[in-house]
Amino acid sequence: MAASTFWLLNALNKSYSTQTTYPIRFVYNDQRLVPIKALPEEVLVNVTGKGWKLLRKSLKVEVQPAEIYIRTLPRNNYLLGSALRPSLVNAMDGLQLNFVVTDTLFFNFNAQVTKRIPLQLDPKQKLTDDRHALLRPVSITPDTIIFRGPSSMVDSLPDPFLLRLPIANLTEPTKLSVPIAYDNSSLIKANISEATVAVKVRPLQQREMLVSPELVNVPLKAEVTLRPQVVLIRYQTLEDSGAIINPNAFRTVIDFSKYNRQDSTVAPELVQKPAGARNISLWPERMKAILEK
Numbered sequence: 001m002a003a004s005t006f007w008l009l010n011a012l013n014k015s016y017s018t019q020t021t022y023p024i025r026f027v028y029n030d031q032r033l034v035p036i037k038a039l040p041e042e043v044l045v046n047v048t049g050k051g052w053k054l055l056r057k058s059l060k061v062e063v064q065p066a067e068i069y070i071r072t073l074p075r076n077n078y079l080l081g082s083a084l085r086p087s088l089v090n091a092m093d094g095l096q097l098n099f100v101v102t103d104t105l106f107f108n109f110n111a112q113v114t115k116r117i118p119l120q121l122d123p124k125q126k127l128t129d130d131r132h133a134l135l136r137p138v139s140i141t142p143d144t145i146i147f148r149g150p151s152s153m154v155d156s157l158p159d160p161f162l163l164r165l166p167i168a169n170l171t172e173p174t175k176l177s178v179p180i181a182y183d184n185s186s187l188i189k190a191n192i193s194e195a196t197v198a199v200k201v202r203p204l205q206q207r208e209m210l211v212s213p214e215l216v217n218v219p220l221k222a223e224v225t226l227r228p229q230v231v232l233i234r235y236q237t238l239e240d241s242g243a244i245i246n247p248n249a250f251r252t253v254i255d256f257s258k259y260n261r262q263d264s265t266v267a268p269e270l271v272q273k274p275a276g277a278r279n280i281s282l283w284p285e286r287m288k289a290i291l292e293k
Helices: 002-012 051-058 081-091
Strands: 015-028 033-035 042-050 066-070 078-080 095-100 104-106 109-121 132-141 144-150 161-163 174-179 194-211 214-216 223-227 231-238 251-255 268-272 278-283 287-292
Touching (some): 109 194, 268 278
Antiparallel strands (some): 033 109, 042 095, 132 194, 251 268
16 A cells, blocks of 8 residues: 555656646626526646646646636637636646647627517507407506617617516406516526506497498499498497497498409498497498499
8 A cells, every 4th residue: 555655656747748727707897798508617738847837737726727817808709728828827737738639619798788678569469359449549567668688689679668468358457567588698687577557458349330341443334233232231339339439430342443353243332430339340342232334
């Protein structure tokens, strides 16, 4: 045992050349810059040193990482291994750097930016059934959100930022909290995690009326016979606003420039409607039109 110990101590006092990894640390202003992917933590190097120093390095005992300073937004997202030599030499205690084996270090920094974006309810989300309507404007508290993070990610966020309610088929006024959900939440931070949305819902009343369509682009000297002669208009209004709907404001036309001679039909078109009328439909979808000269 004594002989083995003597041999080991003797071996550790000798110098060796070997290939090993060495830790590195990026130093930057995290208020101005942010890496959008994990930074390299070590490089491969070839060094010469006493066995004691190499053992301490392998056990990561009191090893000082080589510091790489990023003072401004880099033009390139890489650093050649040869450029690391000064930082490595300054950090290595008792080790002689022969050469850097790692050819290139890759990284990706973005400028740290802050952006205020208005909140808005997603107009594509249907929140009520066919017998109710959502009244606007919708109340959202707060009405804006502040994001902070990498410029490329923050700039890709939708503007306005759309919220989707977690429920549908509303039949009465509702107030609820809506979580703020977005991609890359590990790098992008928001000043709020949810917003309060208050919506007003009112019942709709089904109505219908008959109108005589106006004929346009009729061939010269042609007499027209329509079957049927009137168009049925179905529409919805808010239950307590029917009195303000002016039925005379509906206007339909039969445009004979779109006449189908194969089946002698043409589609009625709605060209004017009163304010407040919703979910309008026409019947029939096509009318028989006989032209006689």
